[in-house]
Amino acid sequence: MEKISLNKLKPGDQGKIVNIFLQGASGRRLMDLGFIPGNEFTVVRNAPLVDPVELEIKDSNISIRHEEARYIEVVVNG
């Protein structure tokens, strides 16, 4: 399956986290919030001015910036 950056997805898209290419505190933080390889997610919506993007992951809704989403590699379901 094709691996793409999370920031390329549209609301309604579902997929699985493959890798996180953020080093240090930001990468650590994303993992603390549930962005762990293998975890499933759904893109819920984009904020009116595009940023941030809201995701549902492990029963939580989490908003992150597209700048961070760029470094999260995913595969899309379906």
Added chain:
Amino acid sequence: MAEITVAVAGQPNSGKSTMFNLLTGARQYIANYPGVTVEKKTGYLKIGDDKGKLVDLPGTYSLSSYSIEETVARDYLLSGQADLVLNIIDASNLERSLNLTLQLLEIGLPVIVVLNMMDVVDKRKIKIDLKKLSQKLNTPVVKAVAKQAKGKTEIKAMIKEVYYNIKKYSRPEAEIIQYSPELEADLEELTAYFKADKRFTNYSARWLAVRIMAGDKHAEKLIREVS
């Protein structure tokens, strides 16, 4: 009569402050959004003949040093002031919550896990096997619904039980979490190093080793300060 110091730790919006108020009878302001507890607060409760001193730590997802809240919580836990930790968990969000629980266990203090918001869990028809969870974590697990004042008696009894059998509830460091064999080999080497050095006796050697392997800047700074 003993004074038992209990650190109350948990992730944001786990009902930690609601639980703190229930146990101590305090009327602290609870807001329905995360991040309202920035400083630690202290309250007292009677546990039989003993006095429990509860320290409400700021809500954090983790104990790295990402934010001031995480630093405050972790510095307190490392200070050796607490006898044990009461880890409040939003049981309806168990998997994400256990990240902090494992980090608390790694610090080496006895931990009582409180599965809060069990009403939400029941409503969603989620089944949690308490016995198995307690076995896997090797630490006591108690159910509660802070909002409905449920669980207070059980928590008080467990605080007492752990405090008076502290040896039984303190885990040998290597028994807490086993990482991959490759990682364990490096961890063992580092742990031995920290253990052999008298300057680090105040800290869990295993904890220091794990944090260094995780590239934790705060732990690196701590080591530089001590050395």
